[in-house]
Amino acid sequence: MSKLKFCSVSLLLTLIVLVFVSCSGGDSQTSFAEQTSGDLQTETVQTDMQTENNGDETYPEQTTQDVVTVPKDPVRISFVAMGDNLIHSPIFKQASLGGGKYDFLPKYKDVSEMISTADIAYINQETPMCGEEYGYHNYPQFNTPQQMGHDLVSLGFDVICFANNHILDQSSKGLEKMLDFTETLDALTVGAYRNEEDAQSIRVLECKGVRIAFLAYTYDTNISPLKSSDTVVPLIERERIERDVEKAKTCSDVIIASMHWGKENKYTMTDDQNQYAQLLADLGVDVILGHHPHVIQPIEWIQGVNGNKTLCYYSLGNGINCQDYLKNMVGITACFDIVYQDGEQPYIENASCIPTFCYQSTNYKNVQLFLLENLTDDMIKNHHCNSKGNKVTVENARKIVTDTISAEFLPEYLKKESN
Numbered sequence: 001m002s003k004l005k006f007c008s009v010s011l012l013l014t015l016i017v018l019v020f021v022s023c024s025g026g027d028s029q030t031s032f033a034e035q036t037s038g039d040l041q042t043e044t045v046q047t048d049m050q051t052e053n054n055g056d057e058t059y060p061e062q063t064t065q066d067v068v069t070v071p072k073d074p075v076r077i078s079f080v081a082m083g084d085n086l087i088h089s090p091i092f093k094q095a096s097l098g099g100g101k102y103d104f105l106p107k108y109k110d111v112s113e114m115i116s117t118a119d120i121a122y123i124n125q126e127t128p129m130c131g132e133e134y135g136y137h138n139y140p141q142f143n144t145p146q147q148m149g150h151d152l153v154s155l156g157f158d159v160i161c162f163a164n165n166h167i168l169d170q171s172s173k174g175l176e177k178m179l180d181f182t183e184t185l186d187a188l189t190v191g192a193y194r195n196e197e198d199a200q201s202i203r204v205l206e207c208k209g210v211r212i213a214f215l216a217y218t219y220d221t222n223i224s225p226l227k228s229s230d231t232v233v234p235l236i237e238r239e240r241i242e243r244d245v246e247k248a249k250t251c252s253d254v255i256i257a258s259m260h261w262g263k264e265n266k267y268t269m270t271d272d273q274n275q276y277a278q279l280l281a282d283l284g285v286d287v288i289l290g291h292h293p294h295v296i297q298p299i300e301w302i303q304g305v306n307g308n309k310t311l312c313y314y315s316l317g318n319g320i321n322c323q324d325y326l327k328n329m330v331g332i333t334a335c336f337d338i339v340y341q342d343g344e345q346p347y348i349e350n351a352s353c354i355p356t357f358c359y360q361s362t363n364y365k366n367v368q369l370f371l372l373e374n375l376t377d378d379m380i381k382n383h384h385c386n387s388k389g390n391k392v393t394v395e396n397a398r399k400i401v402t403d404t405i406s407a408e409f410l411p412e413y414l415k416k417e418s419n
Contacts, residue, residue: 074341075208080114080354081122081289081334083296083316084164085152089138090322090364092145100132102147107320108155110370114333114354116156119207122334123152123319124161124258124291129181130174140222141169146181153187159205163191163216163234164260164291172229179231191216191258195230202248210340213252215244215285218260219272219292236261236276245283253346254338255285262293262315265327267404269297269314277302281310286348288312289334295327296401299334299353299409311336311348320358320369326390329358329383330372330400352409355401360384372397373413 095102108115115121127142129149137143152160160182168175175192182189193199203214217236225231234240236259248255257280262273269277273290280288281304290297290313297315304310317331332353340346355372361382370379375394383392402410402417 072341074339075210075346077119077207077210077212077338078117079120079122079334079336079338080118081313081316082111082115082124082157082319082356083331083333084124084126084291084294084318084321085148086126086294086318086321086323087142087144087148088322088364089136090360091320091367092136092148094365094367095145095147102145104148104151105154107368108151110368110374111333111356112155114371118156120159120205120212121155121157122159122161122256122289123157124164124260124289124316125149125152126164126166126291128162128167128169128174128178130170130178131181134170134174134177137169142166143170143174149182149185153185157187159188159190159214160185161191161214161216161258161289161291162189163218163258165218165220165222167192167218167233168221168223168225171223172226172231175231175233176229188214190214191218191233193232193234196232199232199234200244200247202244202251204248204252210254210338210346211252212254212256212338213248214256214258215241215248216258216260217241236272238279241276241279242283245280245285249284253340254287256287256289257285258289258291260292261290262297264292264294265325266293267295267297267327273314277310277312277314281308281312282306284308285310286338286346287334287336288314289316290314291316294318294321294323296330296332296404299332299351299405301351309348311351313353318358319356320367322360322364322367324385324388326385326392326396327400329360329385329392330397331356331358332401332405352411353405354411355398355414357397362387372401373411 095104127144129144129146134143188205190203205212217234281302293315296317302310313334336351337349339349357370357372360367385392
């Protein structure tokens with residue numbers, strides 16, 4: 001992947017000159033180093049010519065120039081991040097084309113423009129993709145067809161995160177097979193690594209000259225790693241996080257951390273979530289993307305010890321899934337801009353969210369992911385969750401969002417409902 005870079009421990013490597021890269025849907029840009037070396041565009045204006053009479057000849061005595069400085073427009077990178085891509089068996093069975101072929105793209109049709117138009121799009125892939133030889137499985141030990149990986153890239157996802165409790169569901173050997181596959185994808189992958197050396201090589205994506213480091217951790221894995229395998233899934237541990245953030249600072253301008261944490265089906269944060277969120281803010285991480293509870297949790301700005309502010313999405317909830325309750329159908333896609341201007345440190349702006357809703361008809365048939373804004377009661381009157389005692393209505397789905405997310409982060413159509 002042309003925009004993927006790795007950061008090693010060596011300070012020497014951090015001084016390597018940045019190369020021109022392209023980001024999703026954009027043209028090549030100058031490097032961040034080049035932009036900081038010239039904060040202002042220069043316009044040259046020639047003044048009137050002075051002359052000196054020397055006999056019959058007139059010639060210029062001196063030419064002077066006025067330099068007018070014109071500020072550059074800010075570099076702006078749009079970023080979206082989707083929650084748990086939780087592929088239960090009804091989803092991959094519906095996507096089957098026969099003959100071992102699959103097509104998941106129709107299930108994301110309503111959200112595809114949101115993904116493809118962002119400069120950077122991120123997703124948490126909750127289920128491993130270890131290959132056909134492991135068989136395709138539902139909960140509790142998932143395995144998803146590898147076509148899902150290809151389709152995520154086709155949708156426009158640039159970053160795929162694998163740091164979650166299910167990533168070793170097919171054992172460390174299965175993870176090794178998955179890594180063989182994901183290395184062929186034109187996407188940056190984080191959260192699962194070949195070995196410790198690989199895990200300590202910070203993943204950096206460069207877009208419009210701004211270098212963005214991605215870190216990823218999980219509270220645990222459901223299956224213990226095999227001692228015979230060198231694969232690494234980073235756990236949420238203070239020492240590891242501190243070391244990784246320190247290295248990321250040497251080779252990036254912005255740091256985004258994925259945290260697989262919290263309690264399932266709980267709208268509120270645990271003490272551990274709050275403590276680690278504050279640690280990340282104190283260390284200078286710019287954005288925290290939370291996963292695992294399978295429901296949405298609040299968004300807030302956290303002030304670090306140095307006065308910096310960290311944008312924290314405690315839980316993005318589910319994207320597509322086949323769980324049984326209305327609260328699991330509602331997710332949010334993180335939405336913000338990374339902005340750089342005038343030689344300053346890049347900063348985060350326009351923080352908000354785009355709510356989504358997973359539709360599934362009776363007995364989990366016809367599973368699709370929709371923008372909540374586009375949902376109607378007529379579309380969801382036969383939702384599977386109604387059979388589980390839920391009252392599935394657009395009003396109730398929107399209420400989950402407005403009861404959980406502060407109005408400052410809501411889209412305009414929900415701000416009125418939150419008042």
